[in-house]
Amino acid sequence: MWRKSSYTGSANDEVCVEVAHVNGGVAVRDSKDPDGPRLGFARREFGGLLDRIRRGDFDR
DSSP states (O other), X not given: OOEEOTTOOOTTOXXXXXXXXXXXXXXEEETTOTTSOEEEEEHHHHHHHHHHHHHTTTOO
């Protein structure tokens, strides 16, 4: 089951990803292209990514 971020502004939001728990890991896809490519992460890797996002490591 894919879930969209609670921070999504609207159904037409330009920047939104969806996540799903799969095979003991996490998959991520572009909500505007649900049949397109997906990224797969181990749970630990995904947790590390979220930590870096929260710290602002990827902010411009």
